[in-house]
Amino acid sequence: MRIVAAVVLVFEAIVIGLAVPVAINLGGIAPGLAAGLWGGMALAALVLSGLQRFTWAHYAAWALQAAVLFSSFWVDGMLPAAIVFASLWVVGVIMGRRIDERTVAVRAAASGGETGASFPNTSQ
Template sequence: MRVVCAVVLLFEAIVIGLFIPVAISLEGMEPATAASLWGGMAAVALVLSGLQKRTWAHYAAWALQAAFLFTSFLVSGAMLIAVVFVSLWVTGVVMGRRTDEMKAAHAARAEAEAAASGDGGGEGSATTASPRQTR
């Protein structure tokens, strides 16, 4: 899950950074205001992308998604882009959790099969012969 979230944040940082010239040229926003608002958000997204292994960074990224959604009201047409990225974030979290659960279930099943198949660590239970090895 954390890898998918990090990738979404990385691409989101690029898009947030591209809001700066759009806000300046289309909305007539002051360059310092646009750069501090979306430039700061883009920098935070980059930092949080690298820190997704930490739980607090994951929750901070949720706050960043909310900030991205709310600031998209300031630039016309940005709401659609913000909704797309927030949707990607939510999808990444949901699908990532499902994938993590499937990996954990598979590992538990493999461990249970290994424990049930033999004496739990003898010579024969360490590896099983594949079809290639029996030929």
């Protein structure tokens, strides 16, 4: 799950960074405010992508998703991108957890451990 979350955050950082000129040119936001707000969130996304091995960073990334979503209401056209990345984040977390659970089950089955999963035992 953490790898999927990190990948989503890296791509999201790129899109958030590209939101700075959009906010300045189309939204009429002051350059300093736009750079501080969306540039800071882009930097936070990059930092959090590298720290996804820590539980607190995962929860901080959830807060970042909310911040991106709420800040996108200031500039027309940014809301769809925020919704797409929030959706990717949720799907990535859900699918990442499923992949992690499956990986644990396959490793346990390969080592002969009992997992409760219905994998055929081919090591006989």
